[in-house]
Every structure is written in structure tokens, then in C-alpha cells.
Amino acid sequence: MSWFRRLWSWFKNLFVERPSTFETARVEEAPEILRPQTVYLIGEDGGIWSVAMRCPCGCGADIHLSTVGGRPRWSVRTEEDDTVTLSPSVWRKAGCKSHFFLRRGMIQWCAESP
DSSP, X not given: OOHHHHHHHHHXXXXXXXXXXXXXXXXXXXXXXXOTTEEEEEOSTTOOOEEEEEXXXXXXXXXXXXXXXXXXXXXXXXXXXXXXXXXXXXXXXXXXXXXXXXXXXXXXXXXXXX
16 A cells, blocks of 8 residues: 555544554454454454454455464454454554554554665
């Protein structure tokens, strides 16, 4: 995503429309087709071994993140309102190269890297 599109998205979210919150879905297996604006917590018996979501930039790519094992690994925190916070940030190295945080179910875009 170009810096201009990211800036425009940030501006729209601030002044034009309320930023939308990602819905949380707990599943045992990731669905074949991921719904936009949905974070899938994949696991069973209360354990989460991965997270899946569609890229929030709109490129249509699926993102799959491991929460167990080696590196890279993300931690998941479920908030009181059932929204999700992921740590660390998600940075796609290919495709759209989006870089963002998911905090309390909302996307926070990172500045473009040099």
C-alpha cells in the first residue's frame, strides 16, 4: 500500500467514518474463505495455536500467524469486550507490504519503512 493510500485511509478513519472493529471468531480450523473484518483464533480446548485474518489493506490476501513454537510467533490477548490484541506488529514482506498493529480489534497502521 502506498504511503498516500495509507495516509488517506488514516484520515478517513479519523474524520469521515468511525474505524471498524474486527470481529473475533473462535474456530478449530481456519475456514477456506476468511471473512473480512474477522480475526480467527484457531485452536481447541481454550488453546490458540494460530490466528488467521484477511489483510486489512483490502488486497485480499490471507494472513496466517503462529502463536506457538519458534519464530516468528505472536501473542494473543482477548480483551473484556471480546476484541483481540496481537503482539508484535504484522508486517507483510511480500505483496502489499502492509505493516500494522491489531489492538483491541482495531488496525493501527505503522509508518512506511525506509
